[in-house]
Amino acid sequence: MSSTKKKKISLFQRGAAAAERYTGTSDLYMCPICGNAFNMSDLLTAKLTLEHIPPSSVGGKGIALTCETCNKTAGYTIDAAVSGRADVINFTNVIANSESSLGVKACLQIGEDSVNVQVLCEEDGTVNFLILGDSNNPCTVERTSAYMERLARDREGDGEVLHVVSRARYHGRMAQVGDLKTAFLAAFAAFGYRYALDPRLELVRSQILHPCEHIIDGWSVALNLPEDRQYMLMITESVTGVVVKLDKVGVILPWLESRSDFYGELARTYSPNERLQLNGKIVTWPTRLEMALDFYQSAYSEQKKGMDLISERK
Ligand SMILES: [Zn+2]
Known part of the structure; x- marks a missing residue:
């Protein structure tokens, strides 16, 4: 039994x-x-x-x-x-307090596009967004990646706002x-x-x-x-x-x-x-x-x- x-x-x-x-x-x-x-x-x-x-x-x-x-x-x-x-509280802890954990799923919004990501925080406070290949439209991922690369290369992104939104709702x-x-x-x-x-x-x-x-x-x-x-x-x-x-x-x-x-x-x-x-x-x-x-x-x-x-x- x-x-x-x-x-x-x-x-x-x-x-x-x-x-x-x-x-x-x-x-x-x-x-x-x-x-x-x-x-x-x-x-x-x-x-x-x-x-x-x-x-x-x-x-x-x-x-x-x-x-x-x-x-x-x-x-x-x-x-x-x-x-x-509980997911929303976990999201807030990861984003606001850089609490290192297994990571939390979120939505990164850039202009009209929105990409599903996993947010991972490191002990030194670095926040990484890992794009989730399986749960995104490939065209959106391509556009977003190109945009991020351009931002990093040309440093044109001054004042640019990236929205990170919790995927959990309650x-x-x-x-x-x-x-x-x-x-x-x-x-x-x-x-x-x-x-x-x-x-x-x-x-x-x-x-x-x-x-x-x-x-x-x-x-x-x-x-x-x-x-x-x-x-x-x-x-x-x-x-x-x-x-x-x-x-x-x-x-x-x-x-x-x-x-x-x-x-x-x-x-x-x-x-x-x-x-x-x-x-x-x-x-x-x-x-x-x-x-x-x-x-x-x-x-x-x-x-x-x-x-x-x-x-x-x-
Ligand atoms: Zn009953």
Whole structure:
């Protein structure tokens, strides 16, 4: 049996055991986004799929299962936006900061012509444009090369502007819905169904299921948290919620003690671009289905104690 298959089966079994209080059997895994129940044969026929958190295109690991509909249909648009945004950030790092890396694809625009290139930066800051033979019209390449040679030879190019444009495009709000999905699923892996299926999370799940609709707002938060690593922060001062810290951004989610109008209350309390100074307990990023609230009863019955338990046992 392949290691991926073994992993999926073990995620299924852990999830199904946690879902028993909802399904009445330990044979059904519930998709944390839509709440539908699936059996083992659905896993084998790929109706239930391994979900990478964050998406695999930005380095996520498979730590939960979601149904095919939530993973592929609803997920495709938002995952594409998340990976498009990562490409744009990479492009900016290469171009603006001469960050040497494997290079980034871009479009070099000269007059009417535009040529697909690979941008490569060297350690001394030299930026090279490598023309991609396969993805260009040969006539355009010939014209552009002749133009560049003339520029270099005659030094006539004073004041000439060359445009270098990223080939990546992404939908800003869609990428934010992608962050919301990553944050929600990470919180599901850490806390379990008792968290994910709580009525306070209903609008979050609905927004992930319907990425093109405008259901909630205000989950992206600017943070004064310097490190790049991913973790969660349980907040009890000023607001009660969970901040899921992704690479560069933070996502705030309701906690079980939050008011039902969580995002409305946030919007009334904070101005849109205000940097939140948030203090709380750090919960480390889940590496599997921890589901602390499902498996540790005391964590649920006494919330304060539960938070200690969650953060101390890692
Ligand atoms: Zn689903």
